[in-house]
Amino acid sequence: MTLQQLQYLMEVYRTGSVSGAAKNLFLAQSSLSTSISSIESELGFPVFVRTQKGMVPTAQGSHVLAHAARICESYRSMLDTPSLCKRHIRISAPDLAPLNAAFTRLMAAYSGDSGFYFSVDSCCTVEAAKRLAEFELDLAVLVNHEAKLLSVDMLLSEMKLQRQPIATVPAVFLIGKQHRLYGEDALSPEVLNRELFIDNMDDPLLGNDFLKGVIRLSAERTVAVKNANIQRQLLEEGIGYTIAAQTKDSPFRQIPIPGVSYTVSAVTNPKDQGSQAVEDYIRLAKEAFL
Numbered sequence: 001m002t003l004q005q006l007q008y009l010m011e012v013y014r015t016g017s018v019s020g021a022a023k024n025l026f027l028a029q030s031s032l033s034t035s036i037s038s039i040e041s042e043l044g045f046p047v048f049v050r051t052q053k054g055m056v057p058t059a060q061g062s063h064v065l066a067h068a069a070r071i072c073e074s075y076r077s078m079l080d081t082p083s084l085c086k087r088h089i090r091i092s093a094p095d096l097a098p099l100n101a102a103f104t105r106l107m108a109a110y111s112g113d114s115g116f117y118f119s120v121d122s123c124c125t126v127e128a129a130k131r132l133a134e135f136e137l138d139l140a141v142l143v144n145h146e147a148k149l150l151s152v153d154m155l156l157s158e159m160k161l162q163r164q165p166i167a168t169v170p171a172v173f174l175i176g177k178q179h180r181l182y183g184e185d186a187l188s189p190e191v192l193n194r195e196l197f198i199d200n201m202d203d204p205l206l207g208n209d210f211l212k213g214v215i216r217l218s219a220e221r222t223v224a225v226k227n228a229n230i231q232r233q234l235l236e237e238g239i240g241y242t243i244a245a246q247t248k249d250s251p252f253r254q255i256p257i258p259g260v261s262y263t264v265s266a267v268t269n270p271k272d273q274g275s276q277a278v279e280d281y282i283r284l285a286k287e288a289f290l
Helices: 003-015 018-025 029-043 059-079 097-109 125-133 146-158 228-236 276-289
Strands: 048-051 054-057 087-092 116-121 139-145 163-175 197-199 222-224 241-245 253-268
Touching: 003 018, 003 029, 003 054, 003 059, 003 125, 018 029, 054 059, 087 276, 097 116, 097 276, 125 139, 125 146, 125 253, 139 146, 139 163, 139 276, 146 163, 146 253, 163 276, 197 228, 228 241, 241 253, 253 276
Parallel strands: 087 116, 087 139, 197 222, 197 241
Antiparallel strands: 048 054, 139 253, 163 241, 163 253
């Protein structure tokens, strides 16, 4: 079994499908399937089972994936020279102004500290939970509609994770200056129902029951965009609108949605015994939302 094969296993686990993993790895799906079958033959048991929800690890497979994650992380650390002498703090956080400000302040506070280096990216709640459970992140910041918190807590509990609330933020409609409705005095959900909606897919809104009393989203007038930069560009060019957590100094018009809010939460790596840098980021994030 090679390191590359272990990396293939981890990508199937992250994406939940052979087709998705093959696309990310730039492999033919048949080649990846053959590689997975070869690994399972060598182990003597299946690593994954195919379900309606995608490729799910077996009990024995979960044990293999835990080891594979540590091996892959050790390999990445070996290639990354700074990690030989520094502590790598890995953060996942969505593109929100207060969180960006918190990370900037963290970098300023640790700019003279040679004991740490940092990386930040963004991923959805399910992926963040997986990466935390497999020790691939030190901290994930989750932004979820309050109506979904019960299901989020159940997911985290299954992975022996707990979230720490940072802030509760009102939900708003976001609309860019180039949108033809930007200058209207009042924008009702009825008007926005006829416009293109941009669903960021982190906490998908299309089909969310609790929003049905607020706005009627339809698949015909919804575009799914997972990339935050593309979503921002669509808003800037006035191509559609979206729903997001309210932030200060937004370049977009923010229209409050009565009775709808987001909860921002921090979830830390279960093996981390409380890194000061992680605690500092959480404190700075709380301050940024005040």
